[in-house]
Every structure is written in C-alpha cells, then in structure tokens.
Amino acid sequence: MERSYTDNSGQLSLDYLIGVTIFLLTFIFVFAFIPGMFSPFHSNSDEITMAADRAAAVLVENVLATGSAGNKQPCILDSATIAQFNTDLSNPSTSTQLRQSLGLNTSGTTQYNLEVVIEEQGKSAIVMNNGERPGTTNVGQSKRYALIRDQAGSGIDAYPGRSAIITVRVW
Incomplete structure (x- = not known):
C-alpha cells in the first residue's frame, strides 16, 4: 500500500x-x-460542628467531670452528675441557662438545641435533650471518650472498664 x-x-x-x-x-x-x-460553603455546617465540639469539650472536661470546682478530673464522669445534668437539661427553666454555660445560646439571634447521648459499654444508651429532636436541619456532632466512675471502687479500681462514648449533637 x-x-x-x-x-x-x-x-x-x-x-x-x-x-x-x-x-x-x-x-x-x-x-x-x-x-x-x-x-x-453554602451551609453553616462548619459553625455547627465547631459549636458541638466546644460543647462536648466543656461537658466532658468540666460540667460532667468528677471532682470539686478547682480540681476536676477531665474525661472521668460520675453517674450522679450525669443524672443531675439530665434533669437540668429536661427542665425548661434550667435548660436555657445550661445551654448558655456551654456556649450554645448567645445574646444575639443564634440559639442552638442540644442532645447528649451516652453509650456506656454493655448498657443501653442514655439520650438527654430538652424535648427537641433534630429535623431536616444541619446537625453538628462531636464524640468524646470517657470513663464512668464506679462509686464502690477506690483508687485504680474506681474505673473498672466502664468506658463510654459521649456524643453531642447541636442544631
């Protein structure tokens, strides 16, 4: 060819x-x-995620942590403190003040709702909120790992493997 x-x-x-x-x-x-x-970049999901992360850090390191006001043990939670927090969050008169202490309610127009889920090893999850459920809005979520203190033990035996995952949802 x-x-x-x-x-x-x-x-x-x-x-x-x-x-x-x-x-x-x-x-x-x-x-x-x-x-x-x-x-x-069109949604406010980053802002909500940061608010959830901040609230989770304050909860685990300060609000739910065991110890006195000046001597908190971060990431070591007490069952009685958790029960009191659940009562305060479900009560409408203390819920607003509690959310404000976590940095979720500001003086402006931004008002966030809060849901805390504690999943303890070998037990059913404890869901704490103020009666509100996230709908179709943006939800920010943050997880922390902690230990639940056993009141019967002392010293190193006070934490006999009762680990928990604390999930904080903000919307």
Whole structure:
C-alpha cells in the first residue's frame, strides 16, 4: 500500500474535529462541576460542628467531670452528675441557662438545641435533650471518650472498664 504525501487535507480536518471535540467536552465538564466545588460553603455546617465540639469539650472536661470546682478530673464522669445534668437539661427553666454555660445560646439571634447521648459499654444508651429532636436541619456532632466512675471502687479500681462514648449533637 502506498501513501500519497501530497494530499493531507483529509487528515487535517479529522485532527481539527477531534481536537475541538476534546476541548468542548473538557470545557463542559469543568463548568458542570464548578458549582459542586463551592456547595459545601453554602451551609453553616462548619459553625455547627465547631459549636458541638466546644460543647462536648466543656461537658466532658468540666460540667460532667468528677471532682470539686478547682480540681476536676477531665474525661472521668460520675453517674450522679450525669443524672443531675439530665434533669437540668429536661427542665425548661434550667435548660436555657445550661445551654448558655456551654456556649450554645448567645445574646444575639443564634440559639442552638442540644442532645447528649451516652453509650456506656454493655448498657443501653442514655439520650438527654430538652424535648427537641433534630429535623431536616444541619446537625453538628462531636464524640468524646470517657470513663464512668464506679462509686464502690477506690483508687485504680474506681474505673473498672466502664468506658463510654459521649456524643453531642447541636442544631
């Protein structure tokens, strides 16, 4: 088979057509996915996640921690303190003050709801909230690991493997 070197016009048209097609497909692909790159920045999910993380840290390290006011033991929780926190959170008169101490209610227009779930090893989960449930809104969530103190034990035996996962949801 012999190739003619003098007539390249057919090859040039095909090259041009393939090049333009690839360019247009790339152009359409880029503009189709640009809105998807910016969609995470349209919601306030980062703000809610930070609020949940801050509330979880304050809960585990201060509010639910065992010890006196100046000598708290972070990540070591007391059953009686958990029960009192559940009572305070379910009571409408103390719930607002409690959420304000966690940094969830500000003087402005931002008001957050709170749900705390304590999943203790080998027991059913304890769900604490003020009667509100998250609907279809954005929910921020943070988890912390802690130990539940056994009142019967002392010293190192006070923490006999009763680990718990504390989940804090804010919306």
